[in-house]
Amino acid sequence: MPETVGFVGLGVMGRSMAARLLAAGFPMRVHTRTRSKASDLLRGGAVWMEDNAAVAASSHAIITMLGFPEDVEAVYFGANGLLARVQTGALLIDMTTTRPSLSVRIHEEAARRGLRALDAPVSGGDIGAREGTLSIMAGGREEDFNAAQPLFRAMGGRIVFQGGPGAGQRTKLCNQIAGFGSTLGACESMAFAMRAGLDPAKVLESIGAGAAGSWALSNLAPRMLAGNFAPGFMVKHFLKDIRLALEEAQILGMQAPGLSLALELYARLEREGLGDQGTQALFQALVNSKNT
Amino acid sequence: MPETVGFVGLGVMGRSMAARLLAAGFPMRVHTRTRSKASDLLRGGAVWMEDNAAVAASSHAIITMLGFPEDVEAVYFGANGLLARVQTGALLIDMTTTRPSLSVRIHEEAARRGLRALDAPVSGGDIGAREGTLSIMAGGREEDFNAAQPLFRAMGGRIVFQGGPGAGQRTKLCNQIAGFGSTLGACESMAFAMRAGLDPAKVLESIGAGAAGSWALSNLAPRMLAGNFAPGFMVKHFLKDIRLALEEAQILGMQAPGLSLALELYARLEREGLGDQGTQALFQALVNSKNT
DSSP states (O other): OOOOEEEEOOSHHHHHHHHHHHHTTOOEEEEOSSGGGGHHHHHTTOEEOSSHHHHHHTOSEEEEOOSSHHHHHHHHHSTTOHHHHSOTTOEEEEOSOOOHHHHHHHHHHHHHTTOEEEEOOEESHHHHHHHTOEEEEEEEOHHHHHHHHHHHHHHEEEEEEEESTTHHHHHHHHHHHHHHHHHHHHHHHHHHHHHTTOOHHHHHHHHTTSTTOBHIIIIIHHHHHTTOOOOSSBHHHHHHHHHHHHHHHHHHTOOOHHHHHHHHHHHHHHHTTOTTSBGGGHHHHHHTOOOO | OOOOEEEEOOSHHHHHHHHHHHHTTOOEEEEOSSGGGGHHHHHTTOEEOSSHHHHHHTOSEEEEOOSSHHHHHHHHHSTTOHHHHSOTTOEEEEOSOOOHHHHHHHHHHHHHTTOEEEEOOEESHHHHHHHTOEEEEEEEOHHHHHHHHHHHHHHEEEEEEEESTTHHHHHHHHHHHHHHHHHHHHHHHHHHHHHTTOOHHHHHHHHTTSTTOBHIIIIIHHHHHTTOOOOSSBHHHHHHHHHHHHHHHHHHTOOOHHHHHHHHHHHHHHHTTOTTSBGGGHHHHHHTOOOO
């Protein structure tokens, strides 16, 4: 019988990831701040736990999928936190995109307590989570990564061990850095097309498949042109990742001109009340911009 | 028998494009500043002309593939220029990436003289030119575009009429704007991976196929990681296009934060003597950067 899996954090991503594990036959113990978000999982056989400590005490592996580094800090290091309450030998897997140094601290504290820990953030969005095709980028000890493979395979399509503690997080930040560039390119190029009086759909036909091509141009540009700014990925979450990456670039002592621009542009969108829109909202700002 | 085609400007791109036309059976008249660049074409049956005026006088359609807007200006408007020397009814096709307003001027002057003109810049690089798979973005009168189809089909795989005079140029600028974004993303993300001590090839495995994916990440990142900075597309030519796009954004009164950053970063590379390297040279600058 497979080991019991605890899951903490049932937002849009976490809910779908937990559902994949449940469908794969793992007995599940779940908790999240808003119980109603667990209802589908509970109907499917997951067991509700009253708090994180109860999840910790009853599971062999615990997966967390939270919001901000502060949430991760509280859930792991709080008085009733996972690190204090988990069974000896348990495997803690944080799949939140968070601060690499926080992942390192979790690893260190886990090791001190005879526990195992992995950082394993994902990309692929809500669709990848639902379909079990996420890209999972893992950091920690390779033997723990190998032990987690059955869990990862239930959730991911591309599962890569990236190195020691924090390497999963740093890889995810690479993903966000590349993603910002191509999103900027798609938004600015489509805004330019509109302002120049071109037919942006025809422009996409000319430029989408060549050396300027990107996932953003193929997937986000048609949404922006249709006036669809619903989030695949929210401005406010992107901004969190941009700040984490900039912080890390600072620690590494390297220049990150793209990230600096990303912070400027996306912080402005959030100030303008667009934090809950998708990252393609940048198009709107540029198409309406005035160069004075 | 197909009509005679003149070709002016036999650089890396022009040479391959003229070779495709020759292979498609068009009788060719050619001229370029350095005669040796025409030798393969002449062996293949193209006829050398002593100057542009001689090309103009002996061809029904004349294609130009030049370097900078100043070159286009001289070749079209000079005393011995194409506009003055071409046969009545001839079709002038400028495939150089140049200033949209210059394309508009050529169209206007051509119309005044009973000639036809198209702007038809391309993307797809030296490989696309050799293989005849270029993306051709055309502006002008649609009937002239239709007349040019047999020529375009010999050189291009994706051939789209984008609108009136200058629309081809503006579309090409959209291509460069999107291309800068994804190139920046690829360079900065790989530089971050290196500086963070990750294995960049593994990082590419995790991030290359998802929402951060782009042609630049798939094609330029492996080159930069292999220390290959040979040009697919040269820094100095990219810089020309960035300046043209910024100039146009200024005319349109829109903000173009990506283009402003592109100018800053690529002008710095050129000042550092990297003008003849490929656009992926930005990776080198970032990976070696210090954040003081």
